[in-house]
Amino acid sequence: MSALAAGVALFIALHLLPMARGAARASLTRILGETPYRAVFAVGALVAVGLMVWGWRSAPVVPVYTVPPSIAWLGTALAFASVVLFLSSVYPSRLRRWVRHPQLAAVVLWSCGHLLHGAALHSLVLFGGLGAWALTWVVVEGWGPPKSTRVVPLHLDLLGLSVSVLAAVIVGWLHGLVHGNLL
Numbered sequence: 001m002s003a004l005a006a007g008v009a010l011f012i013a014l015h016l017l018p019m020a021r022g023a024a025r026a027s028l029t030r031i032l033g034e035t036p037y038r039a040v041f042a043v044g045a046l047v048a049v050g051l052m053v054w055g056w057r058s059a060p061v062v063p064v065y066t067v068p069p070s071i072a073w074l075g076t077a078l079a080f081a082s083v084v085l086f087l088s089s090v091y092p093s094r095l096r097r098w099v100r101h102p103q104l105a106a107v108v109l110w111s112c113g114h115l116l117h118g119a120a121l122h123s124l125v126l127f128g129g130l131g132a133w134a135l136t137w138v139v140v141e142g143w144g145p146p147k148s149t150r151v152v153p154l155h156l157d158l159l160g161l162s163v164s165v166l167a168a169v170i171v172g173w174l175h176g177l178v179h180g181n182l183l
Contacts, residue, residue, distance in 0.1 A: 015133065084164040
């Protein structure tokens with residue numbers, strides 16, 4: 001469990017640097033340079049993800065609460081929507097005109113979706129920790145109007161949405177292969 005908690009803490013700490021409004025990041029880029037800073041950030045993120053995966057796999061299952069089976073489908077729907085929302089941030093989309101922080105909102109949905117499938121202690125550490133981080137970032141950055149006001153042609157929007165939905169189906173299928181359940 002300590003590897004999982006360390007991975008979550010490292011991931012959050014790394015991602016708090018840009019949140020510091022550039023002060024910490026600017027100091028590091030001045031000392032290291034932009035490219036070395038990005039390399040250190042990437043290696044740190046990979047180490048964090050590695051610790052989270054290793055910690056998740058080795059953590060004992062300590063049940064904390066259960067969710068009625070009648071609402072478990074909602075967790076799957078939220079996780080599915082999170083993949084679509086996350087991917088909508090990488091291509092021009094009308095969705096970006098409605099959602100100011102699509103990737104952070106996707107992490108919050110992903111976290112809630114997984115926590116709606118019932119939780120053990122390690123689930124609360126991983127999903128609760130990353131969800132709380134993303135929600136905190138959204139609150140700090142503000143709920144204001146979206147950053148993009150670009151109007152995308154409908155056919156490009158539908159193409160991007162179709163690819164995102166297909167990707168979400170593939171992620172759900174792979175999740176089922178690895179974990180024995182959908183998203």
